[in-house]
Amino acid sequence: MTSSRQRLHLILDPEVALPGAQRFRFAQLMLILIGIGCTLVDSIPGIDHQLQMAVEMAIALVGLAFAFEYALRLWCAPDLPRLTWLNPAAARWHWALSPAGIVDLLAILPVTGALTWGMILPPDFAAVMVLLFMLKLSAHTPGARLIGRVIYNERRTLLVVMIMFGIVLIAAATLAHIAERADQPEIFGSIPKALWWAIVTLTTTGYGDVVPQTAFGRIIAGFVMISGIGVLALLAGILATGFSEEVKRRDFVRIWELVARVPLFSGIGAQAIADVVARLKARYFPPGAMVVRRGAPGDSMFFIAAGEVEVRLQPESVILSEGMFFGEMALLDRRPRSADIVTLTSCTMLVLAMPDFFQLAGQHPALAKAIEAEAARRRGDG
Amino acid sequence: MTSSRQRLHLILDPEVALPGAQRFRFAQLMLILIGIGCTLVDSIPGIDHQLQMAVEMAIALVGLAFAFEYALRLWCAPDLPRLTWLNPAAARWHWALSPAGIVDLLAILPVTGALTWGMILPPDFAAVMVLLFMLKLSAHTPGARLIGRVIYNERRTLLVVMIMFGIVLIAAATLAHIAERADQPEIFGSIPKALWWAIVTLTTTGYGDVVPQTAFGRIIAGFVMISGIGVLALLAGILATGFSEEVKRRDFVRIWELVARVPLFSGIGAQAIADVVARLKARYFPPGAMVVRRGAPGDSMFFIAAGEVEVRLQPESVILSEGMFFGEMALLDRRPRSADIVTLTSCTMLVLAMPDFFQLAGQHPALAKAIEAEAARRRGDG
Amino acid sequence: MTSSRQRLHLILDPEVALPGAQRFRFAQLMLILIGIGCTLVDSIPGIDHQLQMAVEMAIALVGLAFAFEYALRLWCAPDLPRLTWLNPAAARWHWALSPAGIVDLLAILPVTGALTWGMILPPDFAAVMVLLFMLKLSAHTPGARLIGRVIYNERRTLLVVMIMFGIVLIAAATLAHIAERADQPEIFGSIPKALWWAIVTLTTTGYGDVVPQTAFGRIIAGFVMISGIGVLALLAGILATGFSEEVKRRDFVRIWELVARVPLFSGIGAQAIADVVARLKARYFPPGAMVVRRGAPGDSMFFIAAGEVEVRLQPESVILSEGMFFGEMALLDRRPRSADIVTLTSCTMLVLAMPDFFQLAGQHPALAKAIEAEAARRRGDG
Amino acid sequence: MTSSRQRLHLILDPEVALPGAQRFRFAQLMLILIGIGCTLVDSIPGIDHQLQMAVEMAIALVGLAFAFEYALRLWCAPDLPRLTWLNPAAARWHWALSPAGIVDLLAILPVTGALTWGMILPPDFAAVMVLLFMLKLSAHTPGARLIGRVIYNERRTLLVVMIMFGIVLIAAATLAHIAERADQPEIFGSIPKALWWAIVTLTTTGYGDVVPQTAFGRIIAGFVMISGIGVLALLAGILATGFSEEVKRRDFVRIWELVARVPLFSGIGAQAIADVVARLKARYFPPGAMVVRRGAPGDSMFFIAAGEVEVRLQPESVILSEGMFFGEMALLDRRPRSADIVTLTSCTMLVLAMPDFFQLAGQHPALAKAIEAEAARRRGDG
Secondary structure, rough: OOOOOOOHHHOOOOOOHHHHHHHHHHHHHHHHHHHHHHHHHOOOOOOOHEEEEEEHHHHHHHHHHHHHHHHHHOOOOOOOHHHOOOOOOHHHHHHHOOOOHHHHHHHHHHHHHHHHHOOOOOOOOHHHHHHHHHHHHHHHHHHHHHHHHHHHOOOOHHHHHHHHHHHHHHHHHHHHHHHHHOOHHHHHHOHHHHHHHHHHHOOOOOOOOOOOOOOHHHHHHHHHHHHHHHHHHHHHHHHHHHHHHHHHHHHHHHHHHOOOOOOHOOOOOOOHHHHHHHHHHHEEEEEEEHHHHHHEOEEEEEEEOOOOOEEOOOOOOEEOOOOOOHHHHHHOOOOOOOOEEEEOOOEEEEEEEHHHHHHHHOOEEEHHHHHHHHHHHHHHOO | HHHHHHHHOOOEEEEOOOOOOOOOOOHHHHHHHHHHHHEEEEEEEOOOOHHHHHHHHHHHHHHHHHHHHHHHHHHHHHHOOHOOOOOOHHHHHHHHHHHHHHHOOOHHHHHHHHHHOOOOOOOOHHHHHHHHHHHHHHHHHEEEEEHHHHHHHHHHHHHHHHHHHHHHOOOOOOOHHHHHHHHHHHHHHHHHHHHHHHHHHHOOOOOOOOOOOOOOHEEEEEEEEHHHHHHHHHHHHHHHHHHHHHHHHHHHHHHHHOOOOOOHHOOOOOOHHHHHHHOOOOEEEEEOEEEEOOEEEEEEEEEEEEEEEEEOOOOEEEOOOOOEEOOOOHHHHHOEEOOOOOEEEOEEEEEEEEHHHHHHHHHOOOHHHHHHHHHHHHHHOO | HHHHHHHHHHHHOOOOOOHHHHHHHHHHHHHHHHHHHHHHHOOOOOHHHHHHHHHHHHHHHHHHHHHHHHHHHHOHHHHHHHHHOOOOHHHHHHOOOOOHHHHHHHHHHHHHHHHHHOOOOOHHHHHHHHHHEEEEEEEEHHHHHHHHHHHHHHHHHHHHHHHHHHHHHHHHHHHHHHHHHHOOOOHOOOHHHHHHHHHHHHHHOOOOOOOOOOOHHHHHHHHHHHHHHHHHHHHHHHHHHHHHHHHHHHHHHHHHHHOOOOOOOOOOOOHHHHHHHHOOEEEEEEOOOOEEOOOOOOEEEEEEOOOEEEEOOOOOEEEEEOOEEEEEEHHOOOOOOOOEEEEEEOOOEEEHHHHHHHHHHOOOOOHHHHHHHHHHHHHHOO | OOHHHHHHHHHHHOOOOOOHHHHHHHHHHHHHHHHHHHHHHHHHHOOOOOHHHHHHHHHHHHHHHHHHHHHHHHOOHHHHHHHHOHHHHHHHHHOOOOOOHHHHHHHHHHHHHHHOOOOOOOHHHHHHHHHHHHHHHHHOOOHHHHHHHHHHHHHHHHHHHHHHHHHHHHHHHHHHHHHHOOOOHHOOOOOHHHHHHHHHHOOOOOOOOOOOOHHHHHHHHHHHHHHHHHHHHHHHHHHHHHHHHHHHHHHHHHHHHHHHHOOOOOOOOHHHHHHHHHHHHHEEEEOOOOOEOOOOOOEEEEEEEEOOEEEEEOOOOOEEEEEEEOOOOHHHHOOOOOOEEEEOOOEEEEEEEEEHHHHHHHHHHHHHHHHHHHHHHHHOOO
8 A cells, every 4th residue: 555655656746757657747737728728718708608617617627636636645645755754644734734735725725615605706716716727837847846946056146136137227217217207207207107117128128108208318228228138148147057057967867877777887987977977868769669760870879778679680670678778880880770770668768979979988998898899799690 | 873863862952061962952042032032022912913923923933943843852762871672662652741742742732733723823822832932941941950959859948948938928917917907908808818918028029009007017017027038048048058069969970970081080099089070160162262371370270071272382382182181380380371272172171270279289199299290291391 | 452343344344154244234235125115105206295204214214324334334444454554544534435435425425414404305315315225235235246347357348249239229220310211200310319219129129119111121120120139149148158157266266265174175186176166066054954854865965164963863863063074875875865964053065966976086086985984984883 | 661561550450459559449449439429410400500510520530530541551551461472552452452441441432522522411421421430440340350250150050040030030921911911901911011020029129010919910929929039049049159169269369379478388288288278368457557465365376478567575576577477375375465566567467267276286287386386485585
């Protein structure tokens, strides 16, 4: 029983890469999208009554599904590895009171309420539902945590840029107020009013509802627009750098775990293994996918981290399984691929692109020699 | 005969760098641009009848040219290296049913139809033609595949950003709907209506047709604009990183193949060769181009991957051909160039810039010694 | 006495990371925000008289607090380490006449004036106050110096881009003036008038108050918009690169100083220490924070640069203090964390992420051996 | 005489860093700005007659100055090092017919014409003058060549993005034309008309003069805006990368030449020298500048590439001249600066920041030892 709870918990974890978890996440995403779509349709004033009945039925079904999901999450909460020392009831309370638990509860409350007390819903039902669904979606998207970590890592630098942004914003509003209040007292009559113009201009949105008319106001506007471009540029640089670093760190950890499954890499030292991990990319293939096509140019080699592939050679096929590699011959001999290679099961491959292959081979001759030995053995066979 | 088919196939391949293929691509691009230009002129209501006749004639000619191209592509389809085991008819069917084949067929259908059944065309003829020409153009542009691969490589990260974008978009529309529906029921009366405002604001386009009026609505708008800048920044970072990585990978493979033609590099080990390849840049020169001008400062050296150059020395000229190099003396002696060097044929050079030259020389002394030996021999000569 | 002045000076320094200095900065920021908020409210025409009295009282109090801060800064000025050879009076004059001193004086002048001559303030009181507060805020924000240095470092490149921007701007205005002056003489009648359109378009703000109507004017507008995107792209690249380099340089200096407190690093050579510093990140934890949670995956190890932590082991807890490290066992054994680790005091940790740990271990085997020895000793203990 | 021509030629060269050349460029920039400013004032319809007389006089003077510059450039043309084998007359013709020569001639023609035939100028005089001044400015700005080289280096990738941009633009215009022509025949009635909307939207300018009204048109608009952000992101990535690479290459060549003047670096090998060059930054100081302030933290060391500095020690000052270095003691001992150091002449320094100092010291122990020996000798002295 514990085992089934643990398995269910893994499937419900938004960061797990198992097929079951991916299918669950896809279904959940679809349900949220259906829920949002129906709620949006429901919110249009004066829509057809029958259509309204249908979409409200759909919303209720989505709500029921989410209530079921909530129950499952509550049930399997205690088996979280990091909370194993708590008793089940305490662990369930712990989850129910965590941000994720509260968001999931909130997402089902309006529907449950509606089902219980009949279809008499508050007029803002649609807006509240959409916001709660959005909250649920951001709590369960795998990328949301990634973006959250990036913002957390760069919080100091982002704060600096935000303070700069605020300084430019308020200074611009004040100067524009001084320049324009005589000509346009209604929209530049006070600094808070001029702030609206300042943010619309500093982000280069430019609605055009508030436009400076005096020469001095326009010169200020010019500088504000250029500052806006500069702020955007700084933000772009900070977020882009932070994002790519965080993605690299996550990928390193993932590939580190997969590399352990390939015997070729087990004998090499710590420095080589770190170099190898930094250069490999994990790629997923469904069953029946053609990984390598005969006659195509060879631009990378593959290590099988999970699954099996079939090498379609003329006399008879060869099966390669977890821990084995292929595709090195086209790289070493600079020739096109000599056979089709097709996945038999769903596979996770570690791909080593040609530039990385040769740079690794140069830095770690032992590794190169092991790969060449295997290629020589295969050439003797084929 | 097979050989002429293979050659034709190479010329029609959008990724091949041969002069014939480049000339073909230029002609094709011109034809598409003429086709689009004429179709656009044709679509203007109430244009001069004679002008209309002329542009429709031009469209018909472009269509005929494309029909001829289609026939050529169909004829030379079987000799694709990777499909060599199929019989010609099957290979032609294979190409005709591939996305590229279908796009090329679609691009000629309306014109063929028009020529067959007279000039009575459907009223949307122009719009459909333009879209089909655009489709054909994107199928044959060499960069389209590159951008496609970048988007494919980064698809997970892009999906994350798109989901974030969607969450901000819908939440913004919902909050603006709550804030503004009392004041502006026509444009914020339902969440789907408010979505239009949200996307115009989140991308900082700011048409100005829909502008929040309440204080709360404007505060939401401010946060949406700043989020828009953040989303743009994230997208910029992801696409820029992915693009530059993909370009590097493609260049590595290209230069790897060219390096094999320079004997100087054949003796050095795998690590050195990977370093060399990463630092070289391929550059194309037409015949008669002055690669190096006497008296100019020396900032790079050149390896001839294809073609011949003439070194214009005072007593008599020297011809250098494929696999030889020049320009190293100005780098080693820190002096201006001592002679004009002009291409005799169209040439592909591998260029090594000064910073890379000295870094390579430091890391691989054997390579530096070989280059210096050649320079010393030439100095003795000159 | 000198010592109390020095300590106060440190607390008032915007770049110092001491807890006292951070608390002071937070209070100062709050005061400035309150001051700005109240001034903004005060500037709204026709607000309630009693509210106005209240906010003016608040502004006066903020002004008094700033006057007190000014007196403190003036008093502790001489003990600046770099000015230690001057006598106190000269040092105070030196500070009072420095940009920071003048800004601080200006920020209190209007309030002091108002308190002295009664509440009869000039009508632009609010705007001037806001600008002075903004000036004070930018003088004391730690990030302002950072951004200032980035702009200083990149000043040549930025100047180049600004000149390019100016060239495009004026050329666009001139061409649009030629194209549009016949149709729209009021807004394109002279080149200075057309400049307003050019800047609104080149920054892609697009208010929409001035729009070209002729075909030629619109073609120019299209090129101006695309140039605007290009300028933005160039600025983004320059600022982003410069910003990230400056942040790295600052972090290197900070971490360099912290590393000296960890004995493990004292024995290794200069090359290793530079590698270590480049890979470590400094992170601050408040007292009672859970740094490592039992059962969580191990993705980094920690060096204590300041403070104490408690390792909560089953039989009894262990206290680790400055210079010691923890978290290496989960990395070495690839297992989840085996204990909770909680800070007892406020701590500064140097964090080494897993990828960096293994790359360092590969490059500097002596360091890896020392860490493994400590882990072995602990395993023997536990 | 030849020598005075060569010197003048150097001063007129926009890429030369000599003080005379910099002063000349500053004067030229001021003249162009005055010329543009006056021409802009002159172009305002109905300005005061006397003001008009004054600005036209100023324009005439600027024109005369440019004519004098043209004569100088023509006179010193032959001594260009790379053209030294031509006779003076041929070299002058060569320069006069080069793009730079033609631009310089064009910039003086209108003024010369106006002075010759009296002040009866064509009505478009102002616009033409501004364009010609802009052309002259871009021909003589040092950054213009840099940006030109970046665009040349990245021309293939930029072309790809531009073709993508064109495809999205035309496809968007076509689809919007289909969606909106029934509702808004005047602005979406033909595809060329819809192109105006497409470019305003794709660059996220959003004037708001043309806005889609139908649901389908708005969905297209949403995708166009997001594509616009993507195109901007790609352009930003390409230009930013290309720009920073080109700047690095230029700096490497500059610093390479300066490094030759420092004897410390003359004994070290090719690999070390390339590492050193990559880490140094050139910085210019005017005479009398305080390079290092006593008591300030030491974060870099300095090598004198040109000029002299005075180290203000207590008993007596020490003069350091070209090829010597200072500032290493604060780095080695981790102490504040022990003396003020002031430039006596205008100086060019090579600056080595602290992180780079320690990384270099680790990689090249011989270099570190030489610097430490000098520091020890100085400590013995001081």
